[in-house]
Amino acid sequence: MxxxxxxxxxxxxxxxxxxxxxxxxVGHGFILAVxxxxxxxRSVRANVLMAREFDPLAGIVRPTLGGLYLAASLLxxxxxxxxxxxxxxxxxxxxxxxxxxxxxxxxAAKFAAAVASASLLLVGPAVALVAWRLAGGHLAPAExxxxxxxxxxxxxxxxxxxxxxxxxxGTLAQAAALGVVVVLSSWAIDAADGFAALAWLGGAAPWSxxxxxxxxERGTLMPADALWMLAATSLFLALARVGVGLDVSxxxxxxxAALIVVVGxxxxxxxxxxxxxxxxxxxxxxxxxxxxxRALRHLRSPIALDVWLDRDDSRRRQMESDxxxxxxxxxxxxxxxxxxxxxxxxxxxAGEEGYGRTVVRVGGHxxxxxxxxxxxxxxxxxxxxxxxPPSWWQxxxxxxxxxxxxxxxxxxxxxxxxxxxxxxxxxxxxITRRRRRS
Amino acid sequence: MAAxxxxxxxxxxxxxxxxxxxxxxxEAAGGEVVALIGPNGAGKxxxxxxxxxxxxxxxxxxxxxxxxLTSLAGRSAVFAYMPDDAEAPAELTVREWMAFAARxxxxxxxxxxQLSERLRVAPLLGARAGDLSRGERRRVxxxxxxCAERPVVVLDEPLGVFDPRQLRDxxxxxxxxxxAGAALVVSVHQMSxxxxxxxxxxxxxxxxxxxxxSLPQLRAQASAAPxxxxxxxxxxxxxxxxxxxxx
Numbered sequence: 001m002x003x004x005x006x007x008x009x010x011x012x013x014x015x016x017x018x019x020x021x022x023x024x025x026v027g028h029g030f031i032l033a034v035x036x037x038x039x040x041x042r043s044v045r046a047n048v049l050m051a052r053e054f055d056p057l058a059g060i061v062r063p064t065l066g067g068l069y070l071a072a073s074l075l076x077x078x079x080x081x082x083x084x085x086x087x088x089x090x091x092x093x094x095x096x097x098x099x100x101x102x103x104x105x106x107x108a109a110k111f112a113a114a115v116a117s118a119s120l121l122l123v124g125p126a127v128a129l130v131a132w133r134l135a136g137g138h139l140a141p142a143e144x145x146x147x148x149x150x151x152x153x154x155x156x157x158x159x160x161x162x163x164x165x166x167x168x169x170g171t172l173a174q175a176a177a178l179g180v181v182v183v184l185s186s187w188a189i190d191a192a193d194g195f196a197a198l199a200w201l202g203g204a205a206p207w208s209x210x211x212x213x214x215x216x217e218r219g220t221l222m223p224a225d226a227l228w229m230l231a232a233t234s235l236f237l238a239l240a241r242v243g244v245g246l247d248v249s250x251x252x253x254x255x256x257a258a259l260i261v262v263v264g265x266x267x268x269x270x271x272x273x274x275x276x277x278x279x280x281x282x283x284x285x286x287x288x289x290x291x292x293x294r295a296l297r298h299l300r301s302p303i304a305l306d307v308w309l310d311r312d313d314s315r316r317r318q319m320e321s322d323x324x325x326x327x328x329x330x331x332x333x334x335x336x337x338x339x340x341x342x343x344x345x346x347x348x349x350a351g352e353e354g355y356g357r358t359v360v361r362v363g364g365h366x367x368x369x370x371x372x373x374x375x376x377x378x379x380x381x382x383x384x385x386x387x388x389p390p391s392w393w394q395x396x397x398x399x400x401x402x403x404x405x406x407x408x409x410x411x412x413x414x415x416x417x418x419x420x421x422x423x424x425x426x427x428x429x430x431i432t433r434r435r436r437r438s
Numbered sequence: 439m440a441a442x443x444x445x446x447x448x449x450x451x452x453x454x455x456x457x458x459x460x461x462x463x464x465e466a467a468g469g470e471v472v473a474l475i476g477p478n479g480a481g482k483x484x485x486x487x488x489x490x491x492x493x494x495x496x497x498x499x500x501x502x503x504x505x506x507l508t509s510l511a512g513r514s515a516v517f518a519y520m521p522d523d524a525e526a527p528a529e530l531t532v533r534e535w536m537a538f539a540a541r542x543x544x545x546x547x548x549x550x551x552q553l554s555e556r557l558r559v560a561p562l563l564g565a566r567a568g569d570l571s572r573g574e575r576r577r578v579x580x581x582x583x584x585c586a587e588r589p590v591v592v593l594d595e596p597l598g599v600f601d602p603r604q605l606r607d608x609x610x611x612x613x614x615x616x617x618a619g620a621a622l623v624v625s626v627h628q629m630s631x632x633x634x635x636x637x638x639x640x641x642x643x644x645x646x647x648x649x650x651x652s653l654p655q656l657r658a659q660a661s662a663a664p665x666x667x668x669x670x671x672x673x674x675x676x677x678x679x680x681x682x683x684x685x
Binding site for chain 1: 487490491492494508509510513514515520521523524526527529530534586
């Protein structure tokens with residue numbers, strides 16, 4: 001069964017065209033990132049301190065995977081829906097189900113075929129990162145692997161989404177449209193951070209794929225986010241299984257689907273509450289200094305932070321990706337709240353008194369600061385706890401500026417814009433060519 | 439013998455307010471070929487899909503060997519089904535298509551080889567299924583269906599696309615399958631084809647069974663001459679009921 005499904009998926013021109021298009025997009029993101037990184041690197045050759053800011057995870061890997069994220073979000077639902085949707089369009093799904101007698105097996109095989117098709121999209125980032133290494137660039141294996149695993153999990157979830165959409169829709173076009181609508185809903189939730197008009201969606205942030213992908217891109221392995229992606233995958237696959245069922249009435253199908261959604265939402269919510277994480281970045285730069293982490297974990301009292309910043313405030317975004325993320329790694333139980341999220345209108349525009357402050361509570365004690373600096377906020381936590389501030393020493397991250405030599409940049413562009421997408425297109429044409437009869 | 443009988447009772451289906459199947463009842467014993475005939479829109483394909491479980495009937499039962507078939511797994515163990523309008527898996531070669539069917543049904547290689555030779559599929563093995571002509575595709579689909587070796591073989595319009603030589607081969611194969619003990623339920627458009635293959639004929643019109651029996655029984659029911667062709671019987675029976683109009 002699996003062999004048949006892989007043949008159906010990988011001999012479809014659509015899979016190869018999508019992979020080539022995605023590789024082109026990823027390659028473009030990679031070349032733009034290389035140019036920016038190179039331009040910055042030129043100016044810091046003589047300055048060791050500035051060189052520390054040159055982080056290939058943030059400067060090369062993340063923008064490259066950004067291209068993959070865009071391509072996967074828009075194209076994987078289409079590619080993933082195809083294996084099941086074409087059976088419907090060819091009117092061969094019913095006979096296939098009757099032949100195998102197992103809808104679960106059919107869904108599993110279709111999902112595996114979808115994953116195989118979608119995995120072609122990973123060729124682009126793989127080629128780009130190999131090109132970066134060949135050009136002399138640095139990549140820390142663990143943090144790069146974590147970022148790739150995050151995107152692989154996201155793509156697997158999208159494959160399950162595409163399969164579920166195909167199970168419930170009649171045609172490939174309908175299934176792809178439904179898949180893209182779900183992705184766009186996730187994007188709308190993400191947009192709540194930047195647009196006051198969509199701020200009302202901000203409370204739904206835990207339901208966005210991007211929310212659970214972001215820690216991976218920072219090189220931190222959050223089991224809860226990995227489990228969330230896997231739980232979403234299981235939810236979509238369970239819906240797909242119900243969707244292809246032949247021997248149940250439409251009413252029972254709808255009831256089963258509703259039940260699965262309710263249980264799935266509960267599981268996703270429960271999984272999302274688990275905050276333990278592991279910093280796998282080089283020199284543990286996604287964490288607070290080691291002494292601060294140890295001291296924070298030794299504090300017995302509960303820690304709570306109230307951050308009085310609007311959702312679309314850039315200081316808040318900076319805090320969320322820095323001190324909040326690092327504090328959560330050190331103290332997963334810390335309660336971090338954003339009280340202004342409950343308000344319908346931006347508080348900053350209203351000139352509200354006390355806007356911008358962070359109120360810290362440790363046990364029964366309280367501290368307050370208007371700074372967004374992680375050192376300042378951690379110091380306030382220790383002041384409130386009545387403990388001395390810990391050492392702020394952190395292992396030095398050397399930074400890896402790079403200016404590609406000679407024609408290296410030219411070769412990178414040839415690979416990114418020509419050889420990689422062209423190779424995939426050529427391979428696709430070869431594999432899907434017509435055959436002579438024996 | 440009773441253990442090998444397919445029994446369909448009171449199968450009814452209403453779709454968009456229209457009664458597509460109206461209490462269809464019939465039996466097909468092992469070794470017997472039942473030809474299903476009827477005007478366009480009579481409900482032949484719907485009946486075969488309800489029989490095999492691909493559509494859910496509103497009422498009625500399908501049983502085999504006395505046991506009701508209520509689950510997909512149960513139906514899968516009983517029926518081999520070839521739909522009329524399913525497209526071929528265009529990306530696969532005929533060899534891969536056949537190999538898949540043989541693997542799923544655990545058909546011995548010798549049986550697959552024998553079927554592919556008798557249905558003249560062997561010369562097509564290297565071709566992509568999407569590149570086959572309609573008749574070739576039909577032969578391969580029949581071959582993959584018959585690999586299943588199920589006790590009931592349900593074929594929707596299997597004969598309409600063949601030239602006389604291919605038709606002779608296919609009819610011989612189907613008669614061989616029935617002789618081996620399987621019950622065949624075959625929907626047929628050409629009355630001459632039904633005459634060649636059927637032990638009993640069921641005439642369906644507007645979702646109702648108008649007549650069901652051997653050809654002499656149908657002739658008697660239609661008050662036709664003892665040597666009247668099935669086509670004349672078909673017209674006489676339909677003319678009498680006026681049942682080809684939608685209900």
